[in-house]
Amino acid sequence: MLNKPIHFAPYLKSVIWGGERIAPYKGITTDQTAIGESWELSAVPGHISVVDRGPLAGQSLTQLIETYREELTGADIYSRFGTAFPLLIKFIDAKADLSVQVHPDDELAARRHNCPGKTEMWHIIDTEPEAKIYVGLKESITPDDYERRVADNTVMEVIDAYDSAPGDTFFLPAGRIHAIGAGNLLAEIQETSDITYRIYDYDRRDKDGNPRELHTAQARDAIDYTVYTDYKSHPEGSVLADCSHFVTRKFAVDGSGEVAIPRDRESFTIIICLEGETVVSWTDGAGVRGSQKVVRGETWLCPAVLRDLAVSGKCEILSVQA
Incomplete structure (x- = not known):
């Protein structure tokens, strides 16, 4: 019988843009550096969360769903997803700008990758001076314009930018261009999907001097080219x-x-x-x-x-x- 909340071991991921805030924020002692992400709750293959406390310790999230079914996830969720867990929860610490990205919606992701798409949200926990969030288009462009701007490194000129502050929220439906700017520590809630199309990466190089792969053609059909007046959330109530x-x-x-x-x-x-x-x-x-x-x-x-x-x-x- 499930009679209490369940805690899972976080998966700490070191990346080229990662910082040093996640471990102290979580009260973790580690020699690991450049931690950009803590996957708090995940059913992504290869990184499925494992219980680290109490009588269920050592069991994976998938094993728990297989055993407890709707007792764990709820009758409606179990009927829709079976033993798949529908959400992925992360903390993200950006010491440097993340790449500019877009995610496919469920239909496109199912067709191309046989997996869900990625709608997500960010809630800002802490920021350093001049931290920004890049999200959405601030002027109308066509798919051909997009490809040209990626090729000539001017795509950032048409992406909207916001000064970010603790307490800010940004909702990111699949198809919306976005990037986390340097200096943001945030919580991310998203569909269970690790599909990302990288649009632009500031011409950064990896440790071997090679540019990181871009997914220009795949992103072209995934982008929502609609221009909105405001991409920051303004919640009422809780x-x-x-x-x-x-x-x-x-x-x-x-x-x-x-x-x-x-x-x-x-x-x-x-x-x-x-x-x-x-x-x-x-x-x-x-x-x-x-x-x-x-x-x-x-x-x-x-x-x-x-x-x-x-x-x-x-x-x-x-x-x-x-």
Whole structure:
């Protein structure tokens, strides 16, 4: 029986643009450097999360779904995805600019790669001076214009840019051009997909002096060329993003009492502690009330069988449901 939230070992990924903030943010001691990503909860083949605490320690996320089915993911999610887990949760630390990218939608990704596409969102945790987020087109271009601008290194001239600050949110539907600028530490919620088309990489070279591969032709058909007036989210209330793939809420808890976590969907709930520490409480399938301390930088999966979720303490948390 699943009667408490589940914690998984993070996968720390070193990359050429990675920084040094993720380990201290999460309270991890490591000799690893240039950590650009911490995969908190993943079912991506080759990087499937493994439980690192409690009686389920050593079991993978996939094994848990195979064993507990809708008790873990929820009846609706299990009927749609089976033993596949639909979301991927990361922390990202950009010491340098990330490449400019676009992701295919579900239809295109299924046709080309036999996998889901990637709609995602970013929530900014911390920034350094002059940090920026690059997202969307600020003027109309055609697919031919796009290819020409990639070839002559002028594509950045048509991509919108925002000064980023802690608390900002950017929703990125599949097809929207985007890049994380240097100086951003953020949480990323996305579909379970590792398909990325790299459009532009500032002519950077790898350790052997070779330019990184671009996916110019593949991206041409994946880009949404629509121009919008604003690409930054302006949430009202607790909801940061609400789409067919996930709903994400943010709660700032001031220590004065419990705050209930709404159950927007028949789904598991992911709790991400951004700042401070909290106590997550719930009622299990037998009607027994339980609680779990959660600290900054931790991500916990609350099985669907757990009801009446609430948080207390002094903290900022994200809750995510599929």
